[in-house]
Amino acid sequence: MNYLLVVAHPDDEVLGAGATMYKLAGEGNSVSVCILSGEVKARDRRPETNELHEDLNDSLNILGVAQIIKGNFPNIEFNTVPHLKLVQFIEKAIEDTNSEVIFTHHPADLNNDHLHTSLACQAAARLFQRRPETTPLKELLFMEIPSATEWSLNKAINSFNPNTFIEVGRKAVDKKIEALAQYRGVMRDYPHPRSGEALRGLAAYRGGQAGMVYAEAFESVFRRGF
Ligand SMILES: [Zn+2]
Numbered sequence: 001m002n003y004l005l006v007v008a009h010p011d012d013e014v015l016g017a018g019a020t021m022y023k024l025a026g027e028g029n030s031v032s033v034c035i036l037s038g039e040v041k042a043r044d045r046r047p048e049t050n051e052l053h054e055d056l057n058d059s060l061n062i063l064g065v066a067q068i069i070k071g072n073f074p075n076i077e078f079n080t081v082p083h084l085k086l087v088q089f090i091e092k093a094i095e096d097t098n099s100e101v102i103f104t105h106h107p108a109d110l111n112n113d114h115l116h117t118s119l120a121c122q123a124a125a126r127l128f129q130r131r132p133e134t135t136p137l138k139e140l141l142f143m144e145i146p147s148a149t150e151w152s153l154n155k156a157i158n159s160f161n162p163n164t165f166i167e168v169g170r171k172a173v174d175k176k177i178e179a180l181a182q183y184r185g186v187m188r189d190y191p192h193p194r195s196g197e198a199l200r201g202l203a204a205y206r207g208g209q210a211g212m213v214y215a216e217a218f219e220s221v222f223r224r225g226f
Contacts, residue, residue: 002135004099005033005143006090006121008078008113010056011183015194016143017103018063018176019168019203020216025064032067033060034093036086036117037075047184059182062175069093078116086120091127098135106142106160106219110151118142125222141218146193146202162217165210173203173214 003024005013013021013033025031035056038049047055060068071089073081094102104121105114121140128134144150144160152159168176177196181187190197207215 001029001101001138002097002099003029003031003101003103004094004097005031006036006093006102006104006117006124007033008036008105008111008117009075010035010038010052011059011180011186012105012114012145014059014063014176014180014183015145015147015199016105017216017218018179019172019214020103020166021063021065022172022175022179023166023168025066030066030097031064032069032093032097032099033065034069034071034090036071036073036078036089037113038070038072051184055183059179062179062182067097069096076113078113081116083116083120083123086116087123090121090124094124094127094137095134100135100138101141102137102139103141103143103218106144106149106152108152108154108157108159109145109149110153111145111148114145114148122221136224137222138224139220140222141220143216143218146199150193160219162206162209162219164218164220165206165212165215166218167207167210167212167215168203169213173200176203 007013021031105118107118125140128136149160203214206217
């Protein structure tokens, strides 16, 4: 199966589905990541761009990601980019990877780029209906990004409400934390949500919700029988 993660920034993919990517790649699936912003200028502890690309490659090597597609949309300014430009970039990523299952941000996430990524990805996910030669989509899922998704303060939009739990086990959680640590300036000390302890705790909690040994949780919003 071909999986595609569509995220706004480098590290979102690991926070949202790092352990799941490790598991899926280990089972022989093809996992690709599309990152809309390779820019880092709004990060408070920013590395140089070449360092960021090194970190990204090191991180996704650990998880077994087959392909990384990088966009150059401006960090924390996706609201200034025409919606259609984001949609077309994601559509090309879907076509190039023959993706069948897509993971993206939840639209109630406080981070404005995450919102715009989610909206554009929802529109792009329908590509197979418009272009019959495109591999049909089997499932679209929203991820939770610790330190952003839980800050869904706008109560006019439904918050993240997981209905899909993927058991990953302890080793994949360790790999997720190891992969995230490749990104300079991202990990923090507990009790920050981007600490090893908080990420391990979240995986234990999500596993406990579904009777599983560590899990990542998702909200499936479109599923075509398979
Ligand atoms: Zn982000």
